[in-house]
Amino acid sequence: MRVGLFVPCYIDQFYPQVAIATLELLEKLGCEVVVPRNQTCCGQPMANSGFASMTGGCDRNFAKNFAGFDYIVSPSGSCVLHVKEHNHLLNGQIYELCEFLTDVLHVSSLNARFPHKVGLHQSCHGHRGLRLASMSERNEKPFSKVEQLLNMVSNLEVAIPNRPDECCGFGGTFCVTEEAVSVKMGKDRIREQLDNNVEYIIGGDVSCLMHLEGILRRQASPVKVKHIAEILNAD
Amino acid sequence: MQTDQHVIPHAEAANQFIKNEERTDWHDQTLWFVRQKRDKIAHTIPEWEDLRELGSQIKNHTLSRLDHYLAQFEANAKANGVQVHWAANAQEHNEIVLGLIRKHSPTGIAKMVKSKSMLTEECHMNEYLISQGVDVVDTDLGERIVQFRQEPPSHIVMPAIHLKKADVSDTFHEHLGTEKGNNDPQYLTEAARQHLREKFVAAPIAITGVNFAVAETGGFVVCTNEGNADLGVNLADVHIACMGIEKIIPQQKHLGVFLRLLARSATGQPVTTYSSHFRKPRRKGQEMHIVLVDNGRSTQLGRPDFRNSLKCIRCAACFNTCPVYRRSGGHSYHNAVAGPIGSILAPNLDMRKNADLPFASTLCGSCSNVCPVKIDIHDQLWKWRQVLMAEGLAPASKKVSMQAMATVFSHPAVYRLGGKVGRWTVKNLPFLVNNKLNPWYTQREMPEAPPESFQEWYAKNRKK
Numbered sequence: 001m002r003v004g005l006f007v008p009c010y011i012d013q014f015y016p017q018v019a020i021a022t023l024e025l026l027e028k029l030g031c032e033v034v035v036p037r038n039q040t041c042c043g044q045p046m047a048n049s050g051f052a053s054m055t056g057g058c059d060r061n062f063a064k065n066f067a068g069f070d071y072i073v074s075p076s077g078s079c080v081l082h083v084k085e086h087n088h089l090l091n092g093q094i095y096e097l098c099e100f101l102t103d104v105l106h107v108s109s110l111n112a113r114f115p116h117k118v119g120l121h122q123s124c125h126g127h128r129g130l131r132l133a134s135m136s137e138r139n140e141k142p143f144s145k146v147e148q149l150l151n152m153v154s155n156l157e158v159a160i161p162n163r164p165d166e167c168c169g170f171g172g173t174f175c176v177t178e179e180a181v182s183v184k185m186g187k188d189r190i191r192e193q194l195d196n197n198v199e200y201i202i203g204g205d206v207s208c209l210m211h212l213e214g215i216l217r218r219q220a221s222p223v224k225v226k227h228i229a230e231i232l233n234a235d
Numbered sequence: 236m237q238t239d240q241h242v243i244p245h246a247e248a249a250n251q252f253i254k255n256e257e258r259t260d261w262h263d264q265t266l267w268f269v270r271q272k273r274d275k276i277a278h279t280i281p282e283w284e285d286l287r288e289l290g291s292q293i294k295n296h297t298l299s300r301l302d303h304y305l306a307q308f309e310a311n312a313k314a315n316g317v318q319v320h321w322a323a324n325a326q327e328h329n330e331i332v333l334g335l336i337r338k339h340s341p342t343g344i345a346k347m348v349k350s351k352s353m354l355t356e357e358c359h360m361n362e363y364l365i366s367q368g369v370d371v372v373d374t375d376l377g378e379r380i381v382q383f384r385q386e387p388p389s390h391i392v393m394p395a396i397h398l399k400k401a402d403v404s405d406t407f408h409e410h411l412g413t414e415k416g417n418n419d420p421q422y423l424t425e426a427a428r429q430h431l432r433e434k435f436v437a438a439p440i441a442i443t444g445v446n447f448a449v450a451e452t453g454g455f456v457v458c459t460n461e462g463n464a465d466l467g468v469n470l471a472d473v474h475i476a477c478m479g480i481e482k483i484i485p486q487q488k489h490l491g492v493f494l495r496l497l498a499r500s501a502t503g504q505p506v507t508t509y510s511s512h513f514r515k516p517r518r519k520g521q522e523m524h525i526v527l528v529d530n531g532r533s534t535q536l537g538r539p540d541f542r543n544s545l546k547c548i549r550c551a552a553c554f555n556t557c558p559v560y561r562r563s564g565g566h567s568y569h570n571a572v573a574g575p576i577g578s579i580l581a582p583n584l585d586m587r588k589n590a591d592l593p594f595a596s597t598l599c600g601s602c603s604n605v606c607p608v609k610i611d612i613h614d615q616l617w618k619w620r621q622v623l624m625a626e627g628l629a630p631a632s633k634k635v636s637m638q639a640m641a642t643v644f645s646h647p648a649v650y651r652l653g654g655k656v657g658r659w660t661v662k663n664l665p666f667l668v669n670n671k672l673n674p675w676y677t678q679r680e681m682p683e684a685p686p687e688s689f690q691e692w693y694a695k696n697r698k699k
Binding site for chain 1: 245246249250253256259260263267274277278280281283284556558559562563593594595596597598599600601604605617620621623624625629633634637638640641642643644645646647650654657658673674675677678679680681682683684685687688689690691692693694697
């Protein structure tokens with residue numbers, strides 16, 4: 001199975017360890033992973049700011065780089081959702097990492113170990129947009145593709161915050177244009193995680209984690225953030 | 236209605252609101268409690284999601300034949316002995332209402348009581364009538380509180396939800412002469428009750444809103460928890476009901492769907508305490524009027540991307556679930572209807588004034604999930620952003636930076652170089668990014684720059 005790994009721009013530049021973990025994990029699970037060199041950004045920052053009209057170059061570049069793969073996989077629910085909904089040039093199936101593992105590879109066990117207590121942060125775009133788990137607002141049968149995978153990791157203790165799927169306040173350019181609300185939302189998410197005495201806040205979107213990490217570091221908190229790929233790939 | 240009045244942008248108003256962090260926490264928790272009540276009761280109805288779908292489809296159907304149902308409603312209402320008026324905009328609405336009041340109170344201060352109607356807020360009717368010598372008394376407790384304070388409601392179901400007991404006590408002390416510092420809710424409510432009784436008895440005219448108007452019967456339903464609408468109209472000689480044209484539902488039986496959805500979504504109650512059905516004047520000599528208001532609704536109906544915002548039944552579930560609303564308060568939206576639904580309705584009324592509102596969201600999508608009539612609120616927020624930017628309502632600097640980003644990301648070599656320069660800068664010249672001009676840095680650290688990008692690592696470690 002030939003998989004094109006889509007590494008979102010900010011992961012490429014600031015969180016390479018997340019892309020490395022994703023690559024190693026997919027390879028361990030038997031995928032032939034290719035990383036197109038000329039990939040850049042999915043175009044979401046412009047589109048969500050009201051400038052979808054400017055994303056033509058991004059869309060073309062993305063479609064060109066990811067033509068011809070069986071699957072395109074990315075460790076970001078948000079970017080995947082954007083591509084799915086708005087890149088009409090792309091001819092291929094794109095998956096967020098967790099849903100690719102549960103729905104395509106049908107992973108039933110992992111050789112991973114992470115002996116820590118972690119707090120799960122659900123990213124809204126992965127959670128509500130891609131339906132990676134049942135949503136607290138809906139009257140529906142509970143399920144979670146993310147927790148299904150985390151349950152395969154040895155010695156891992158997962159804590160779910162009191163408000164299980166409240167937004168962290170990142171929101172793309174919202175994080176600077178509505179700085180006060182954004183930070184307040186982030187602080188409130190962190191407080192709930194800290195109430196559970198977690199050592200790490202983990203999630204499927206580095207954008208949320210980058211925002212939460214920025215606040216944690218400003219608070220000089222010992223709590224760290226990690227992407228789910230890093231947990232699933234840990235041994 | 237076009238307005239050029241200066242409004243404080245949402246982000247700035249929110250920043251002010253959050254300065255009192257303890258109060259922000261209280262506001263957030265109070266509204267989250269209402270959201271939880273909604274979840275609890277919605278989750279006890281096994282067919283809840285089907286009910287939402289049904290509500291949505293009935294509304295979609297109605298909107299697709301709105302002209303037909305409005306004409307049917309008018310004919311049936313007239314046959315019932317009700318007088319029907321049509322208003323193209325807020326001003327016409329206000330003038331019609333004033334005309335009816337003046338017909339019955341030609342001179343002097345005209346007395347009237349009013350139960351909650353967000354439409355009259357949207358039309359700024361109170362200010363208009365007061366300027367014309369009408370003594371407007373809001374009889375919903377929360378509405379009366381904010382009226383005393385000369386504030387607009389901050390929430391369409393709980394108008395005074397931004398106020399604490401102590402604030403109400405201060406307000407009542409000033410306006411009703413209650414004991415200073417007595418914050419006992421029962422004491423304060425009793426004071427309001429006695430005060431309002433006098434107003435009810437004295438008012439010959441009562442105004443109500445309309446929650447649902449039934450085309451096949453010409454009747455309409457008003458939902459309250461305080462019974463103030465009933466008290467007002469049953470004591471008055473004239474009942475004026477004001478409604479937006481989107482309040483129509485085709486048949487009486489459809490009320491069974493909407494009344495079940497409304498109260499559960501709004502407050503977590505199985506049904507509102509009073510669901511009052513009105514069809515014809517009670518007795519000879521009593522007058523009943525219905526004012527049907529467009530005020531931009533037919534324009535919205537003509538916008539395919541935003542049409543279904545007119546399905547809204549004003550339950551405010553999207554307010555209560557919105558993490559931004561809970562932490563910025565209703566007044567930060569500078570529109571009669573705040574919250575996520577207000578943010579997709581307001582630009583239709585005035586794009587320039589409300590260009591900030593569709594951006595007052597993280598697009599988390601919770602609003603669309605709680606909406607009892609399945610309005611795709613967060614998708615419409617996204618679509619309004621596109622419309623507003625295409626209309627040229629972005630600050631010039633934003634457009635330039637977006638264009639720069641688009642160029643960088645369209646050219647892989649430029650992107651790689653930019654990334655390298657960016658990481659080098661964060662590492663070696665941190666003061667260039669860690670400063671007051673960078674809103675990220677005000678309350679957050681910048682991400683640490685790794686020694687190499689993933690692509691650089693990959694080229695070194697994996698490329699054969």
